[in-house]
Amino acid sequence: MLLWGWGVMNSTAIKEAVAAGYPREKMYGVWWSGAEPDVRPAEDGAKGYNSATLQHTSGRFKLHDDLKKYIYDKGQGTARWEDTGEILNVRGLINAMLGIEAIRTAQQRFGKKPITGEQVRWGLENLNLSAERLKQLGFENELKPIKVSCEDHEGARTGRIQTWGGKDWKITSDW
Secondary structure, three states: OEEOOOOHHHHHHHHHHHHHOOOHHHOEEOHHHOOHHHHHHHHHHHOOOEEEEEOOOOOOOHHHHHHHHHOHHHOOOOOOHHHOOOHHHHHHHHHHHHHHHHHHHHHHHHOOOOOOHHHHHHHHHOOEEOHHHHHHOOOOOOOOOEEOOOOOOOOOOOEEEEEEOOOOEEEOOOO
């Protein structure tokens, strides 16, 4: 069974599957059907539910060490520290990094000065994040390298399956 929903739609489907005796191990969600708010309302009934994850999953990685040291230990974090490794939080970190790296890429071409929206778009369309650069940014093993162009706005086509274990997600497939 494929779930193509968001939020409460998924937990409701999972609860109904439990009521009907349908095995969660045979339920797969698309990538936006695979965050903690999609499964927690279904409680233990969600154990065994699967979803696609593109590039990343939940959990803390190297960047979180810096977040703790420079932000949270100084009382400046806005999200609860306990939530910082959850999927939606990680997606936010990745999106922020991609935007900053696009600006950095644009400034390498147009100069280190305030840049225009057109120049930022150029930076996005020429983004090239190698494994080495991802490691420097603290995203090692969280993302695979990404190279974007005008012809290819995705830059990477990789995904895995993750399975809900009742408290967190576990990667259960290869790339």
